Amino acid sequence: MPTEIPRIAVELLQVLGVLLLLTAFAAMGTRRVWGYINAFAMQSVVLATIATVVAYFTRNHDLYAIAGLTLLVKTGAITTILRAVARRLPMQREPRLFVTPAVSLLVASSLTLLAFFASPTVVAPGTFLNEPPLAVSVSLVLIGLYLLSTRRHALAQVVGLLVIENGLFSGAIAIAYGMPLIVELGILFDILVAVIVLALLMTIINRQGVALDVRELRRLRG
Amino acid sequence: MLQLAFLQVLQVLTVLLLAPLLPGFINRAKAIVQSRHGPSIFQPYFDFWKLLHKGSVVSEHATWIFRIAPVFTFITPLIVAMLIPVLTGYPLPYAFMGDMLAGGFILSLGGFFTSIAALDTGSAFGGMGSSRSRVVGSLAEPVVLLILFVVVLIAHATIPFVVNETLVTAPFLFNPAHWLLAAALFMVILAEAGRIPVDNPSSSFELSMIESSRTIEFSGRGLALMEWGGAMRFFVLLTILLNVLTVPWGLAPEHSRLAVAVPIALGSLLLKMLIVCLLIVVIESTVAKWRFFRIPEFLGAAFILATLAFITFYLTQGWRQGS
Numbered sequence: 009m010p011t012e013i014p015r016i017a018v019e020l021l022q023v024l025g026v027l028l029l030l031t032a033f034a035a036m037g038t039r040r041v042w043g044y045i046n047a048f049a050m051q052s053v054v055l056a057t058i059a060t061v062v063a064y065f066t067r068n069h070d071l072y073a074i075a076g077l078t079l080l081v082k083t084g085a086i087t088t089i090l091r092a093v094a095r096r097l098p099m100q101r102e103p104r105l106f107v108t109p110a111v112s113l114l115v116a117s118s119l120t121l122l123a124f125f126a127s128p129t130v131v132a133p134g135t136f137l138n139e140p141p142l143a144v145s146v147s148l149v150l151i152g153l154y155l156l157s158t159r160r161h162a163l164a165q166v167v168g169l170l171v172i173e174n175g176l177f178s179g180a181i182a183i184a185y186g187m188p189l190i191v192e193l194g195i196l197f198d199i200l201v202a203v204i205v206l207a208l209l210m211t212i213i214n215r216q217g218v219a220l221d222v223r224e225l226r227r228l229r230g
Numbered sequence: 231m232l233q234l235a236f237l238q239v240l241q242v243l244t245v246l247l248l249a250p251l252l253p254g255f256i257n258r259a260k261a262i263v264q265s266r267h268g269p270s271i272f273q274p275y276f277d278f279w280k281l282l283h284k285g286s287v288v289s290e291h292a293t294w295i296f297r298i299a300p301v302f303t304f305i306t307p308l309i310v311a312m313l314i315p316v317l318t319g320y321p322l323p324y325a326f327m328g329d330m331l332a333g334g335f336i337l338s339l340g341g342f343f344t345s346i347a348a349l350d351t352g353s354a355f356g357g358m359g360s361s362r363s364r365v366v367g368s369l370a371e372p373v374v375l376l377i378l379f380v381v382v383l384i385a386h387a388t389i390p391f392v393v394n395e396t397l398v399t400a401p402f403l404f405n406p407a408h409w410l411l412a413a414a415l416f417m418v419i420l421a422e423a424g425r426i427p428v429d430n431p432s433s434s435f436e437l438s439m440i441e442s443s444r445t446i447e448f449s450g451r452g453l454a455l456m457e458w459g460g461a462m463r464f465f466v467l468l469t470i471l472l473n474v475l476t477v478p479w480g481l482a483p484e485h486s487r488l489a490v491a492v493p494i495a496l497g498s499l500l501l502k503m504l505i506v507c508l509l510i511v512v513i514e515s516t517v518a519k520w521r522f523f524r525i526p527e528f529l530g531a532a533f534i535l536a537t538l539a540f541i542t543f544y545l546t547q548g549w550r551q552g553s
Binding site: 019020022023025026029030108109113114117120121124 | 404405406409410526527530531534535537538541542546
């Protein structure tokens with residue numbers, strides 16, 4: 009692994025890291041189904057760009073493949089599936105939220121602050137990307153969790169899950185320059201299957217005539 | 231000395247004479263997007279000329295505040311034009327008269343007089359407009375202050391001529407904090423200038439107006455001064471965004487030949503502004519005006535961007551010093 013990383017790489021990654029955060033904020037600040045999907049699609053594009061940049065500067069050629077696969081699976085397949093489902097949903101936006109998007113954004117920014125102050129103690133110093141990229145991925149995970157716990161639309165839950173996964177993915181790049189190709193392949197395939205299953209589930213729930221509000225999906229019946 | 235005085239006057243004249251071009255350009259470009267022919271880019275000049283030659287009708291209940299307000303609205307952007315780098319990259323004699331905080335206060339003095347003049351005649355729409363614009367203003371203010379604090383944190387100065395030099399040096403040019411600040415300021419400018427997600431400048435429906443309902447009682451010369459002042463305010467705000475915060479390239483350097491440097495400075499300023507105006511046209515053609523009660527969300531997003539700028543600046547700098 010090369011030790012000398014040019015300054016331009018560090019700056020480029022900082023900019024991309026902030027873009028990654030911004031897309032998470034975009035998911036946080038919306039109430040519409042399309043907003044969630046677009047934010048996720050953009051986030052995956054930024055993620056693929058980060059993987060490409062890291063691949064170029066560390067000469068880790070597996071990462072190019074991973075970037076391509078991210079683009080193909082996340083921005084391509086998963087976004088298309090989510091769009092196809094969203095088009096048929098009668099509920100195009102969040103029902104009344106307990107936390108308005110404006111307050112959510114403030115909470116998300118304090119979560120980011122938390123991640124930025126907590127992550128330097130987590131990671132061993134000396135890794136090339138070091139703390140800020142890791143802090144970005146930790147805050148993505150936290151924002152994803154927050155999205156999962158406060159949003160009521162079923163599709164928002166899926167996007168929250170995907171944001172957490174994106175956070176973990178970028179964390180893997182930040183600490184270990186990406187996981188082995190075979191592991192990434194497995195994870196991407198897992199997510200794809202999960203999204204397909206969740207999309208089917210949403211379609212079925214929708215066909216049953218039940219609202220897609222997760223608060224009303226509590227009772228389990230055989 | 232004579233040269234400096236000439237430049238100082240030229241800066242003010244630039245703001246005075248070029249400001250009406252921006253609304254004219256935006257209106258024309260929007261018309262083209264909507265596949266209409268649209269008015270000429272120079273239409274605001276014709277409008278102001280016509281209005282300046284008309285008498286004005288003043289309510290008999292209006293006091294002196296109503297008469298004096300257009301003058302304040304008209305003059306305050308011109309004073310701020312002396313403090314900021316419109317054409318030159320080096321400070322002119324009056325540049326140290328006040329810093330960016332002073333500029334903000336002077337601009338809001340104009341806004342204050344517009345608001346109380348709207349209340350002065352006691353018309354319902356004027357009162358509504360000024361109360362709404364105060365709400366927007368009070369939401370925009372923390373964002374502006376946070377932006378200013380981060381700028382001071384980065385540049386260790388509040389004089390615009392120092393700030394723009396520092397921000398384009400290598401460690402800060404591609405620092406994400408810098409561009410987040412620019413984005414936050416752009417959103418604040420949209421709100422302050424009454425552009426689309428916050429207010430629809432071309433609306434003719436009084437109940438939904440914010441900015442234009444404050445000038446609804448004015449006519450003739452007063453209206454011309456009010457609208458011209460508004461255009462200059464927009465011009466000054468864009469100059470701060472472009473020449474102080476983001477891309478201060480093309481400004482006339484010190485000890486340069488005026489005949490070459492000034493046209494370049496003027497041309498580059500206009501080019502940059504037209505690009506931003508095109509961006510505004512795109513926004514106004516694709517986004518609908520938001521409900522009034524969603525404006526806190528819009529400015530909240532700007533606040534988040536500024537906070538994020540603060541976090542990233544603090545951490546990237548600390549990180550660089552540590553390694």
